[in-house]
Amino acid sequence: MLEIKDLHVSYGKIAALRGVSLSVAEGEIVTVVGGNGAGKTTTLRTISGVLKPVSGSITFEGESLVGLVSEKVVRRGISHSPEGRLIFGRLSIAENLRLGAYNRKDSAGIASDLDRMYEMFPVLADRRSQRAGTLSGGEQQMLAIGRSLMSNPRLLLLDEPSLGLAPLIVEQIFKVIVDLRQQGVTILLVEQNANEALRISDRAYVLETGEVAMQGPSDQMLKDPKLRTAYLGVD
Amino acid sequence: MRRAIPVLAGLVLLVALLALADMSLNSYYLRILGLMGIYIVLTVSLNLPNGFTGDFSLGHAAFMAVGGYCAAVLTMPLVSKELLLTELPTWLQETVVPFPIATVAGGLLAALVALPVGLVVLRLRGHYLAVATIGLLIVVQGIATNWDSVTRGARGLSGLQPHTTLWWSFGWAVVTIFVVWRMAYSPFGRAMVSIRDDPLAAACRGVRVFRTRLVAFIVSAFFAGVGGSLLAHQITAVTPSTYSFDVTFLVIIMLVVGGMGSVTGSVIGAVIMTVVPVLLRDLERELDMVGTAQLVIAGALIAFMIFRRQGLMGTREFRLAGRFGPKASSPSPAPDQSQTPTSS
Amino acid sequence: MDYVLQQLANGLALGSIYALLAIGLTMVYGILRLINFAHGDLMMLGAYLAAVVIGSAYIPIVLAVLVPTVVIGIAGLLVERTAYKPLRGAPEVAMLITSLGVSRLLQNSTVMGLSPQPRSFKLPGDLTTSFEIAGIRLTMLDLLTLGLVVVLMVGLSVFINKSRTGMAMRASSENLQAARLIGINVNHVIGAAFVLGSALAGLAGFLWAGRYGIIDPFMGFEPGLKAFVAAVIGGIGSIRGAVVGGMILGVAEIGFVGFLPPEFSGFRDAFVFGLLLLVLLVRPNGLFGTSEVERA
Ligand SMILES: Nc1ncnc2c1ncn2[C@@H]1O[C@H](COP(=O)(O)OP(=O)(O)O)[C@@H](O)[C@H]1O
Ligand SMILES: [Mg+2]
Numbered sequence: 028m029l030e031i032k033d034l035h036v037s038y039g040k041i042a043a044l045r046g047v048s049l050s051v052a053e054g055e056i057v058t059v060v061g062g063n064g065a066g067k068t069t070t071l072r073t074i075s076g077v078l079k080p081v082s083g084s085i086t087f088e089g090e091s092l093v094g095l096v097s098e099k100v101v102r103r104g105i106s107h108s109p110e111g112r113l114i115f116g117r118l119s120i121a122e123n124l125r126l127g128a129y130n131r132k133d134s135a136g137i138a139s140d141l142d143r144m145y146e147m148f149p150v151l152a153d154r155r156s157q158r159a160g161t162l163s164g165g166e167q168q169m170l171a172i173g174r175s176l177m178s179n180p181r182l183l184l185l186d187e188p189s190l191g192l193a194p195l196i197v198e199q200i201f202k203v204i205v206d207l208r209q210q211g212v213t214i215l216l217v218e219q220n221a222n223e224a225l226r227i228s229d230r231a232y233v234l235e236t237g238e239v240a241m242q243g244p245s246d247q248m249l250k251d252p253k254l255r256t257a258y259l260g261v262d
Numbered sequence: 263m264r265r266a267i268p269v270l271a272g273l274v275l276l277v278a279l280l281a282l283a284d285m286s287l288n289s290y291y292l293r294i295l296g297l298m299g300i301y302i303v304l305t306v307s308l309n310l311p312n313g314f315t316g317d318f319s320l321g322h323a324a325f326m327a328v329g330g331y332c333a334a335v336l337t338m339p340l341v342s343k344e345l346l347l348t349e350l351p352t353w354l355q356e357t358v359v360p361f362p363i364a365t366v367a368g369g370l371l372a373a374l375v376a377l378p379v380g381l382v383v384l385r386l387r388g389h390y391l392a393v394a395t396i397g398l399l400i401v402v403q404g405i406a407t408n409w410d411s412v413t414r415g416a417r418g419l420s421g422l423q424p425h426t427t428l429w430w431s432f433g434w435a436v437v438t439i440f441v442v443w444r445m446a447y448s449p450f451g452r453a454m455v456s457i458r459d460d461p462l463a464a465a466c467r468g469v470r471v472f473r474t475r476l477v478a479f480i481v482s483a484f485f486a487g488v489g490g491s492l493l494a495h496q497i498t499a500v501t502p503s504t505y506s507f508d509v510t511f512l513v514i515i516m517l518v519v520g521g522m523g524s525v526t527g528s529v530i531g532a533v534i535m536t537v538v539p540v541l542l543r544d545l546e547r548e549l550d551m552v553g554t555a556q557l558v559i560a561g562a563l564i565a566f567m568i569f570r571r572q573g574l575m576g577t578r579e580f581r582l583a584g585r586f587g588p589k590a591s592s593p594s595p596a597p598d599q600s601q602t603p604t605s606s
Numbered sequence: 607m608d609y610v611l612q613q614l615a616n617g618l619a620l621g622s623i624y625a626l627l628a629i630g631l632t633m634v635y636g637i638l639r640l641i642n643f644a645h646g647d648l649m650m651l652g653a654y655l656a657a658v659v660i661g662s663a664y665i666p667i668v669l670a671v672l673v674p675t676v677v678i679g680i681a682g683l684l685v686e687r688t689a690y691k692p693l694r695g696a697p698e699v700a701m702l703i704t705s706l707g708v709s710r711l712l713q714n715s716t717v718m719g720l721s722p723q724p725r726s727f728k729l730p731g732d733l734t735t736s737f738e739i740a741g742i743r744l745t746m747l748d749l750l751t752l753g754l755v756v757v758l759m760v761g762l763s764v765f766i767n768k769s770r771t772g773m774a775m776r777a778s779s780e781n782l783q784a785a786r787l788i789g790i791n792v793n794h795v796i797g798a799a800f801v802l803g804s805a806l807a808g809l810a811g812f813l814w815a816g817r818y819g820i821i822d823p824f825m826g827f828e829p830g831l832k833a834f835v836a837a838v839i840g841g842i843g844s845i846r847g848a849v850v851g852g853m854i855l856g857v858a859e860i861g862f863v864g865f866l867p868p869e870f871s872g873f874r875d876a877f878v879f880g881l882l883l884l885v886l887l888v889r890p891n892g893l894f895g896t897s898e899v900e901r902a
Contacts, residue, residue: 077787101789113784115777126777129770130789178789318699382883388698389641390886393834397879400828408872507827511706518703553717560710567704568692 028053028213029074029105029182034083036066036073043069045237046083051182056204056214058245060221061234067217068110070234071184074215075107076100087182102130106180110187110217112171116160120151123159123170127177137177144173147203165196172203182213189220201227225249273436280428292428293496294540299431300492301532303438304509305516306525307485310478312514313522313577314446316458317384317475320510321395322486324402327505328375329368329487330494334419335412336364337495342421349411361425365434365491372487373480380479384472387461399507406502418501426496434492435529438485443525445481454478455523512539515563521573526580531573535559608741613864614857619748621856622755623817626810627833628840628848629762630682630803636779636843637792637799639698643705644685646830647712648804652678652811653821654716657727667730671754674808682804683797691793709827716823724822727815747816754813758806759849766845771798779843828875832859835882841892850893855881 029051036044044066051057059067072078074085076097085092087103095103106127115123124144128137145152148169154162159170168188175183185204189197197220205227208214218224225231225245233241233254241254248254283295304322311317335347336359343355359367383394406413413419445451453474456464465471494500512535520531542555566573627649634642652674659665659673689708693701729747736745766772771794778785778795786792814829815821836855840847859878863871885892 075787077783097786098789098791107787109784109787113781113787115780115784117780118773118776122773122777126773126785126790127788129774174788316699318702382887386886389635389639389702390838392702393641393831393838394879394883394886396831397835397882400831400879401876404873404876408869511710514703514706522699551718552722553714556710557714557718560707560714563707564689564704564711567696567700567707568689571696571700 028055028088029215030084030086031070031074032084034070034073034085035081036069036078037081042081043237044073044080047234047237047239049232049239049242051213051215053181053213054208054211055230056208056216056228058221058224058228058231059215059217059234060219060224060231061240063219064236065234066237067234068186069237071107071109071186071215071217074100074184075105098130101178101180104179104181105184106175106178106182107184108171108175108186108188110190112167114159114162114167114170114174116158118159119156120159120162120170121155123174124151124177127174128179130178136179140177140179144176147206148173165192165199168192168196168200169203172200176207176212180212182215183207184215184217186217187219188216189218189223197223221254222249276432276436280432284428294536296426296428296431296496297493298533298536299428299435300426300489300496301513301516301536302435302529303431303485303492304489304513305520305528305532306435306438306442307482307489308513308517309522309525309528310442310445310454310482311475312517313524313528314451314454314458315475315478316461317387317479318392319395319479319482320392320507320514321379321383321398322482322513323505323507323510324395324399325372325376325483325486326490326493326509327402327406327500327502328490329365329372330490330500330505331368331406331413331419332371332487333361333364333368333491334422334494334500336367337361337425338419338422346414346419346421347412361423361430361495365430365488365495368491369484369487372490373484376480376483377476380476380483384475384479396507399510403502403506406505413500413502416502418499418504420499422495422498422500424495424498426492431492431496434485434488438488439525439529441481441485445478446525450474450477458523515559518563518566518573521575521577523577524573524575524579527573527575527578530575530580609864611740612742613860615742615744615748616864617857617860618853619744619751619817619856620860621836621853622751623810623813623852624829624833624836624855625755625849625852626758626806626813627829628836628852629845630799630807631830631834632837632840632842632845632848633775633779633799633803634796635837637775637782637796638690638701640690640701640705641834642708642803643702643827643830644708644712645803645807646826646828646833647709648678648682648685648826649807649811649814649829650716650821650823650826651681651712652808653727653815653825654720654811655808656812656815657725657821660728660730667733670730670812671750671809674812675805676808678808678811679801679805682800682807685804686797686800691796709830713823713827720823722823724820724825727819727821729816729819733816747813751813751817754809755849762802762845771795775799832875832878835878835885837892838882839885839892841894844892844894847892847894 031047031049034044034047035042047070059070061067069078073080074092076092076095076099080093087105092100124141128140131137150166151170151173159167162170172188188200201223204214204216216224216228225248228245230243231245231248232239287295308322311319335354340358379398383391386394407415453464453469456467456469457471457474461471490505493504516531516535517528519535520527539555539559542558546552546554627645631642631645634640655674655677656670659670685708689704690701693704733747733750734745736743766775774785774790774795775798778790778792782792832855833852836851837848839854840851855878858881859874862877863874
């Protein structure tokens with residue numbers, strides 16, 4: 028479904044990605060793990076058209092995404108729930124969700140998807156006309172995911188959805204991710220919380236200073252002694 | 263010691279050139295050349311806040327006005343004073359101060375004004391600081407226009423002596439370059455640049471952010487005051503419009519063309535943008551279309567921002583030969599190399 | 607008492623014009639973090655256009671209002687697309703300098719195309735008629751000004767709060783990157799903000815010229831700055847704030863001139879910027895402020 032080949036991305040003179048290749052097949056959950064500054068966020072931002080690659084290719088369902096602005100990428104069926112959530116705190120929860128569907132014209136579909144979001148995240152339903160800034164961290168993360176889903180994506184990019192959340196909430200978020208896959212959304216998940224992420228994903232990549240250091244099925248990665256010491260904090 | 267040799271050679275060359283110009287040029291060209299020296303003083307000094315600490319001030323002309331009026335009142339011949347400034351306190355009424363001292367006094371008064379002003383406006387950054395400093399200029403203009411007993415309002419002070427020779431304007435230019443260079447390429451300079459690039463990080467590393475910005479602002483104001491005095495004694499009169507926003511704008515253009523954050527860039531920008539408007543004004547007369555010169559300059563500024571934002575020099579310095587030029591710690595890259603390449 | 611009320615009315619009439627200008631500034635600043643120094647110059651162009659329309663023949667007043675509004679709205683979009691759009695993602699200072707350049711460009715095009723000399727601006731007769739209500743003397747122009755501001759305010763607030771573009775505008779003003787990321791075409795949103803804001807500036811040009819009866823190529827710069835002060839007083843980014851800030855500034859300025867001895871009237875501009883500094887230091891987010899003022 029998504030195919031990235033030999034991707035190079037720089038910020039000015041600083042190279043952030045140095046030849047990253049990865050792929051995501053339809054229906055998969057693929058995890059990207061790696062330490063701070065490894066280039067995980069950069070990878071997602073390049074897919075969604077925020078950054079332009081120096082070289083390399085990104086194809087989605089056979090068509091190149093390189094050079095497309097974010098708006099076009101969203102129209103192709105990819106949605107990006109960014110690191111730090113970036114919800115619009117001064118807008119209401121309902122408005123945040125509706126903005127997720129900004130490029131859709133089917134008002135009936137939008138309405139039913141809105142209901143679906145409120146079903147999936149009941150906390151949001153109760154407070155739909157409140158300012159999103161009043162939500163707690165976990166609720167904001169749910170709103171961010173909901174907002175991404177409102178564009179009706181086939182591929183969802185999730186950047187550290189568990190960042191800074193209490194374990195109980197993290198549990199909930201990961202459950203949502205698994206549910207989403209069940210509903211047919213393919214997921215590319217970036218996480219520092221590698222342990223949890225590997226448990227729910229099919230395959231995984233390890234990024235190190237802008238390069239893929241390791242890749243394979245998640246269950247094997249979970250057992251890999253090198254990985255365990257480096258990223259899972261167990262020995 | 264070895265570093266001083268090329269600098270001395272440069273100074274000797276400058277003196278020779280100025281002496282030659284002084285002998286051979288007519289008064290029109292001498293005036294333009296003198297103006298060039300004054301603009302070097304103004305641009306190099308404005309670079310301190312605008313280019314080095316990243317406090318984009320638009321109030322340079324305000325400090326010029328303070329220095330210019332102050333020096334003008336001090337040097338004005340007694341006869342003129344009796345005629346024009348009848349309401350001055352007697353001690354001022356009866357004194358005439360030599361030009362160099364009056365110029366320094368003008369600079370000091372500007373610096374003195376910059377202290378409380380800086381304490382207030384430097385609590386702001388970015389656009390807010392820019393507007394607040396324009397506000398300062400408007401306040402100063404208001405005072406100059408309305409404080410009749412000292413400034414004679416819109417009529418201004420005329421009958422000053424043409425003290426500003428080539429030697430004075432370039433002498434002060436050399437002093438300004440020397441002082442700003444010494445500040446820029448020293449631990450103080452590194453502090454300034456680190457504030458420009460990331461004030462928070464600078465503070466974390468122990469840089470005294472506010473104090474550094476304030477010092478840069480005050481030193482800049484001092485030289486603006488000096489420049490104001492030089493300008494006053496070149497045109498031999500001061501009115502509020504001598505120090506209007508137009509002057510600030512021109513100096514900003516010089517700064518941008520040269521490259522904010524480069525001392526030699528400021529010099530180059532000042533030289534170019536002293537000459538170009540003169541040529542354009544000739545063109546304007548030829549075409550008989552008022553406004554052409556300003557229009558072209560404004561258009562060029564926009565084009566510069568779009569196509570060569572870092573100016574001619576960026577934050578680099580011009581050196582004759584790396585080895586001989588004054589050694590400078592290389593400053594960090596310009597803040598304006600867009601850190602987030604965004605597609606839009 | 608009558609005198610006080612009269613001054614209040616005058617202040618509100620002036621404040622309405624500041625409000626119209628401040629709306630455009632605050633919308634654009636909210637999204638792009640750009641103080642458009644050329645905003646006041648667009649107002650100046652609006653005044654010249656109005657002069658042309660009024661001078662050309664007998665023309666209904668509606669056109670004198672509409673033509674500057676529409677044409678300057680489009681002009682604002684042109685300025686955005688040619689001068690500001692190439693600078694997306696550039697540092698603030700680059701945009702600030704560019705907008706100074708644009709301001710100068712507009713002023714000097716007018717100087718070149720027409721003349722640097724001020725010219726008088728004659729309102730159609732019906733607008734200059736004045737009458738008294740409860741001891742306050744008002745002209746038709748004052749009434750028109752106040753009426754337009756009220757109507758436009760209501761319309762604008764419906765647009766911002768209810769429409770899709772309005773919602774996108776608020777989102778962009780809160781976080782441009784995030785808005786772009788979720789698929790909002792921010793260039794459309796920015797374009798809309800420029801069209802709307804500039805249209806109001808064009809209208810303000812007509813009202814300003816009508817009020818003072820004289821226009822010149824440099825007339826716009828200071829009102830533009832003062833409108834920014836108004837926007838800051840109200841809280842930058844807030845449209846309601848821009849309106850209230852404009853009114854407060856208008857009333858304060860007229861009050862300053864009207865109630866202090868005449869020696870002080872030369873300092874009215876100084877007073878306005880003193881007010882700015884005070885607000886920035888005491889309440890940097892203004893009355894309805896939502897976005898943070900950059901402070902050191
Ligand atoms: N806006 C930016 N400007 C300059 N460098 C950046 C920027 N964002 C990230 N980087 C650099 O790019 C590298 C990769 O960062 P990032 O993709 O954010 O890593 P991760 O998400 O894995 O923590 C890091 O070295 C980081 O310092
Ligand atoms: Mg990251």
